[in-house]
Amino acid sequence: MYRRIAASGLIVLAAAAVPVAPAAAQFGPPASGFVVENPVLRRIWALGMDSSHAEALAQVLFDSLGPRLTGSPGMEAAQDWAVNTYKSWGLTDARKEQYGTWRGWRRGVTHLDLVAPRVRSLEGTMLAWSPGTPKGKPVRAPVVALPDVADSAAFIAWLPQAKGKFVMVSFPQPTCRPDTSWEHWASPAVYDSMKARRQAAQQAWTQRIVHTGYEYRYGHYSLARRLEAAGVAGVISNYWSQGWGVDKIFDTYVDHTPVVDVSCEDYSLLYRLAEHHQGPVVELQAESQARGEVPVYNVVASIKGAELPNEYVMLSAHFDSWDGGSGATDNGTGTVMMMEAMRILSIVYPHPRRTILIGDWSGEEEGLLGSKGFVADHPAILDSLQALFNQDNGTGHVESMSASGYPAASGNLARYLAQIPTDLTRDIKFSFPGVPGGGGTDHASFVMCGAPGFGLGSGQWDYGLYTWHTNRDTYDKISFDDLKGNATLVAMLAYLASEDPQFMSRVKRDVMPTGRNGQPMTWPACTPGARSTPAPQ
Numbered sequence: 250m251y252r253r254i255a256a257s258g259l260i261v262l263a264a265a266a267v268p269v270a271p272a273a274a275q276f277g278p279p280a281s282g283f284v285v286e287n288p289v290l291r292r293i294w295a296l297g298m299d300s301s302h303a304e305a306l307a308q309v310l311f312d313s314l315g316p317r318l319t320g321s322p323g324m325e326a327a328q329d330w331a332v333n334t335y336k337s338w339g340l341t342d343a344r345k346e347q348y349g350t351w352r353g354w355r356r357g358v359t360h361l362d363l364v365a366p367r368v369r370s371l372e373g374t375m376l377a378w379s380p381g382t383p384k385g386k387p388v389r390a391p392v393v394a395l396p397d398v399a400d401s402a403a404f405i406a407w408l409p410q411a412k413g414k415f416v417m418v419s420f421p422q423p424t425c426r427p428d429t430s431w432e433h434w435a436s437p438a439v440y441d442s443m444k445a446r447r448q449a450a451q452q453a454w455t456q457r458i459v460h461t462g463y464e465y466r467y468g469h470y471s472l473a474r475r476l477e478a479a480g481v482a483g484v485i486s487n488y489w490s491q492g493w494g495v496d497k498i499f500d501t502y503v504d505h506t507p508v509v510d511v512s513c514e515d516y517s518l519l520y521r522l523a524e525h526h527q528g529p530v531v532e533l534q535a536e537s538q539a540r541g542e543v544p545v546y547n548v549v550a551s552i553k554g555a556e557l558p559n560e561y562v563m564l565s566a567h568f569d570s571w572d573g574g575s576g577a578t579d580n581g582t583g584t585v586m587m588m589e590a591m592r593i594l595s596i597v598y599p600h601p602r603r604t605i606l607i608g609d610w611s612g613e614e615e616g617l618l619g620s621k622g623f624v625a626d627h628p629a630i631l632d633s634l635q636a637l638f639n640q641d642n643g644t645g646h647v648e649s650m651s652a653s654g655y656p657a658a659s660g661n662l663a664r665y666l667a668q669i670p671t672d673l674t675r676d677i678k679f680s681f682p683g684v685p686g687g688g689g690t691d692h693a694s695f696v697m698c699g700a701p702g703f704g705l706g707s708g709q710w711d712y713g714l715y716t717w718h719t720n721r722d723t724y725d726k727i728s729f730d731d732l733k734g735n736a737t738l739v740a741m742l743a744y745l746a747s748e749d750p751q752f753m754s755r756v757k758r759d760v761m762p763t764g765r766n767g768q769p770m771t772w773p774a775c776t777p778g779a780r781s782t783p784a785p786q
Contacts, residue, residue, distance in 0.1 A: 285668060285669070285670055287668065289597055289598060289744055290668065290669070290670075290741055290744070292597045293593055293594075293597050293598075293737060293740045293741055293744065294670070296593045296596060296597060297589070297590075297593050297733060297734075297736055297740060298733055298734070298737055301589065301729075301733040301736065302589055302592060303585050303586075303589045303729060303732045303733050303736055304729050306334075306585045306589060307577070307581060307582075307585045307724060307729075307732070308724065309330065310327060310330075310581055310585065311575040311576070311577045311581050311723065311724040312575070312724055314326055314327040314330060315327075315572075315575055315576075316570050316571065316572035316573075316574065316575055316576045317568060317569050317570045317576055318354065318356075318377055318569065318570065318571065318572040319545055319569045319611050319612045319614065319615055319618070320351040320352055320353040320354055320543050320545060321353070321354055321356070321572065322355050323356075323572070324545075324569060328345055328546060328548050328568065328609070328611075329345075331343075331548045331588070331609055332344060332345060332548055332550075334588070335548075335550040335588075335591070335607075338591070338592050338595045339595055339599075340551065340552065340591070340595060342550060342551055342553075343548070343549070343550035344548070344549060344550070345546035345547070345548055345549075346546055346547050346548075346549050346623070346626070347544050347545065347546050348545065348547060348611070348612075348618065348619055348622025348623065348626065348778075348780065349544075349545055349612075349618065349622060349778075349779070349780035349781055350542040350543060350544055350545060350780070350781045350782070351542065351543065351545045351612065351615070351618075351781065351782050352378060352539070352540075352541070352543075352782040353539070353540025353541055353542065353543035354377065354378045354537060354538065354539055355537060355538040355540060356375065356377075356537055356572060357381060357385065357535070357536025357537050357538070358534065358535070358536050359373060359374045359375045359509060359533075359534070359536075360387075360533070360534045360535075361373040361509060361511065361531060361532070361533050361534075362531060362532045363515075363518075363519070363529065363530070363531055364389060364530050364531065364532050365528055365529065365530035366522065366527050366528055366529070369515075369518075371512070371515040371519075371531070372511065372512040372514075372515055373485075373509045373510060373511040373512065373515065373533075374509060374510055374573060374720065375507060375508065375509050375510075375535050375537060376486070376499060376500050376501040376508045376509065376510055377498070377499065377500035377501070377571060377572055377573075378500050378501060378539075379500075379501050379507050379508045379509070379535070379537060380503060380504065380505045380506060380507055380508075380535075380537060380539065381507055381535040381536045381537040381538075382483075382507055382533055382536075383505075385534065385535070385536035386534065387532050387533065387534040388482055388507075388532065388533050388534075389530060389531070389532040390413055390414050390482040390483075390530065390531070391414045391415070391529065391530050392414065392415045392416075392417060392485065392522070392523050392529040392530065392531055393410075393411060393414050393415070393416055393523055394416075394417045394520055394523045394524060395416060395417060395418050395457060395458070395461070396457075397453075397457045397460070398457075398460050398461065399460065400460055400462070401460070401461060401462030401463075403460075404460065404461040404463075408475075408476075408479040409479070411476060411479050411480075411481050412479055412480040412481065413480065413481070413482055414481055414482055415481065415482050415483045415484070415533070416476055416481050416483075416484055416485065417485045417486075417516070417519060417520055418458075418465050418472060418473070418476075418485070418486050419465075419485075419487040420450070420451055420454040420455075420487075421454075421487075421516060421517050421520035421521075422447075422487070422489055422513050422516075422517055423443070423446065423447050423450060423517075424443065424447070425489065425512075425513035425514045425517060427491055427492050427493060427714075428444075428491065458472065461475075463475050464786075465486075467499055468786060469786045470501055470502040470503065470785050470786065471786065473501055473502075473503050473506070474502070474503055474504075474785065476506070477503045477504065477505065477506040481506060482506075482533075483506055483507040483509065483533055484501075484508040484509070485509055485511055485516065485519065485531075486510050486511070486516075487510060487512070487513055487516035487517075489513040490714060490715065490717075490719050491714060492711070492714045492715050494512065494513075494514075494721070495714070495715050495719045495721045496512060496513065496573070496719060496720050497573070497717075497719050498510055498571055498572070498573025498574075498718065498719065499718065500571075502785035502786075507533060507535045509533065509535065510573075519531070542781060542782060545611050545612060545618070546611060546619075547568075547608055547609060547610050547611055547622070547623055548568060548607075548608075549606065549607065549608055549623075550591065550606070550607050551604055551605060551606045551607070552591075552594060552595055552598070552599065552601055552604065552605045553601075553604050554601050554602055554747070555600040555601065555602065556602045556603075557602055557603045557604075558603075558604050559604070559629070559633055560603040560604065560633045560634075560635055560752070561604050561605075561606050561630050561633055561634050562601075562603050562604070562605050562634075562635050562636055562637075562638075562743050562746045562747045563605075563606045563607070563608060563630075563634060563636070563637040564587040564590055564591060564605070564606070564607040564608070564637075564739060565587065565607075565608050565610070565620070565637050565638065565639035565640075565691050565692060565702070566580055566583035566584045566586065566587045566608075566609060566610070566639065566640055566641060566691070567580045567583065567584075567609075567610040567611075567613030567614070567619070567620070567641060567690070567691050568580070568584050568609035568610055568611060568619075569611045569612060569613055569614055569619070570614070570722075571614060571718050573718070573719060573720040573722070574716070574719055574720050574721055574723050575722060575723045575724060576722060577644075577716065577722050577723050577724055577726055577727055578642075578643045578644050578712060578716040578722055578726055579641070579642075579643070579712075579716065579717050579722060580613070580640075580641045582640075582643065582644050582707075582727060582732055582735075583639075583640040583641045583642075584609060585732060585736070586640050586732060586735045586736045586739060587607055587609070587640070587736075587739065588609075589732075589733075589736035589740075590736045590739045590740035590743060591605070591607045593736070593737070593740045594740055594743060594744065597740075597744075598747075601744070601747040601748075602747045602748050603635055603746075603747040605743055605747060606630070608620065608623060608691075610623070610691050612778070613641075613690070613691055614718075615779070616778060616779060617688065617690075617691055617693065617694050617778055618778040618779055618780075619778075620694035620778075621694045621776075621777060621778030622778055622780065624694050624695060624698050624700075624775075625778075631695065631698060631700050632700075634695065634700045634701060634702075634753075635701070635746050635749065635752060635753050636658075636661070636662075636701050636702075636703065636742075636746040636753050637692055637695050637700065637701065637702040637703065638692075638702075638703055638705060638739050638742055638746075639690060639691050639692035639702060639703065639704050639705065640704070640705045640707065640735065640739070641690040641704070642690075642706060642707050642709075643707045643708070643709060643710050643712035643716065643717075644707065644710050644712075644716075644726060644727045644728045644731060645707040645708025645709065645710045645728060645731050646673075646676065646707065646708060646728075646731040646734050646735060647673075647676075647705045647706065647707055647734075647735050647738055648676050648677060648678065648706060648707065648708050649677065649678050649679075649680065649705075650662065650666075650677055650678075650679050650680070650703060650704070650705055650706065651679075651680040651681070651684070651703065652679075652680065652681045652682050652683040652703070653683050653684070653685050653686060653696050653701065653702060653703055653704070654682055654683055654684050654685040654696070654758045654761075654772070655682060655683075655701055655753075655754060655755065655756065655757065655758070656681070656682040656754075656756065656758050657754035657756050658682075658701050658753050658754055658755075659679075659681035659683075661746070661749060661751065661753055661754075662679065662703065663679065663681075664749075665741075665745040665746060665749075666679065666742075668741075668745060669738065669741045669742070669745075672734070673734055673737060673738045674738070676708075682758045684758075684761065684762060685697060685757075685772055685773055686702075686704065686773070687773030688773075690704060692704050693773070694778075696773075697772070697773040697774060697776065699755055699757075699775070700755070701753045701754075701755060705735070705738075705739065707731075707735070708731075710726075710728070757772055
């Protein structure tokens with residue numbers, strides 16, 4: 250999921266939320282068995298719940314192929330696998346569609362050790378697109394913390410002291426124990442005292458960065474680039490996700506200096522040693538390959554419509570991921586959900602009324618690049634899109650759905666959900682008319698350009714804390730019973746949207762809710778995505 254907004258933001262801003270299922274289903278005992286009569290829906294249920302391929306697909310994608318950073322060989326291999334998988338299901342038009350270029354990069358090994366004042370192997374990894382150490386060989390050097398200087402001139406005067414050293418640039422957390430543990434075990438006075446000290450230290454570190462005259466935050470790399478120009482051996486950072494042993498692993502934009510994320514505990518250790526003048530020295534071996542600008546693609550496949558082949562229902566999920574983990578819940582689960590739904594439909598519904606498409610998007614984490622490229626490159630599909638269903642926020646069962654600011658579309662969606670068994674819908678809160686997504690995940694690329702795209706929001710399962718963009722986003726975090734149900738649900742939604750005698754209305758809500766700035770929200774502009782790597786900031 251693209252970092253700019255939270256996963257749930259597309260839903261919680263909706264004007265109203267109502268349960269899909271009747272009150273008895275909401276508050277009574279769980280439904281048992283399959284209670285609808287439609288033979289296609291019954292067959293979808295049987296294949297999705299009793300003969301699922303979700304676990305097998307996930308194991309290959311997450312374990313064998315692994316993370317799918319845009320522009321990486323891992324992404325290319327996974328896309329080739331997806332195309333071949335679709336073709337094995339009879340989707341003979343499965344293909345990769347180029348939408349632009351992006352900076353290519355291959356990750357190799359990262360190994361980091363503390364060698365003085367004592368020996369300890371440290372938990373660390375290169376940030377995405379980081380250079381390696383020269384020729385991939387070990388580099389041993391002292392560690393220093395970014396100094397607290399008066400202004401940019403003082404920082405420039407200090408830089409010669411950093412040459413040949415590793416420089417720590419992130420706030421050193423005073424505790425790597427999550428707040429939930431402090432709140433549970435500490436007295437209120439002790440907990441409040443810790444938070445106050447931490448907040449003051451965080452503010453002081455923020456000012457330390459400001460005083461350098463440069464920036465170090467996601468998307469803004471000027472401090473790292475200035476340190477590189479000064480000849481540092483490397484940059485050491487930490488982006489703690491505020492849970493036990495979990496960091497968020499993003500990217501960097503430098504030319505020849507390695508930038509590594511070190512775990513909260515080990516980063517704090519290095520900082521304390523440096524601040525107390527105890528001579529920390531580390532040895533880093535990091536291998537990577539910059540590949541220049543390389544072609545980047547979406548994967549697209551279809552089941553051609555028999556009656557209305559030029560009208561479309563689309564299954565949507567971003568295929569790319571950050572590469573600190575395996576990209577399992579962001580967004581491997583969404584990908585597997587849509588792939589499994591497409592497999593089911595290819596068997597149960599091989600001659601749909603409308604054409605059913607699947608889009609496995611690349612470049613979502615860099616700003617919805619692949620889906621925006623598809624929207625721009627396929628205006629006829631955009632104009633004839635009946636509905637797009639997108640999923641991108643973790644492993645739990647679908648709990649929320651929004652009409653994305655299309656009031657009349659609420660009726661279509663409600664009719665679909667009313668025909669699906671309550672086993673799959675009882676927990677869904679359907680928000681209508683909802684608000685249009687302006688970013689965050691790929692259905693927004695369609696909605697902002699006036700097409701009906703709908704997000705399927707999963708239960709959080711500590712998503713933001715433990716798996717979203719982290720080094721712990723791996724196969725073992727998946728709830729496969731929920732994933733099977735989600736794939737079955739979206740296959741049913743696609744079938745019902747394809748069969749719908751009514752073309753989905755695109756009339757937008759004319760009264761928008763108030764935004765955070767106190768002003769009425771507006772429909773987001775239909776903006777193009779980048780087609781190549783922008784210059785660093």
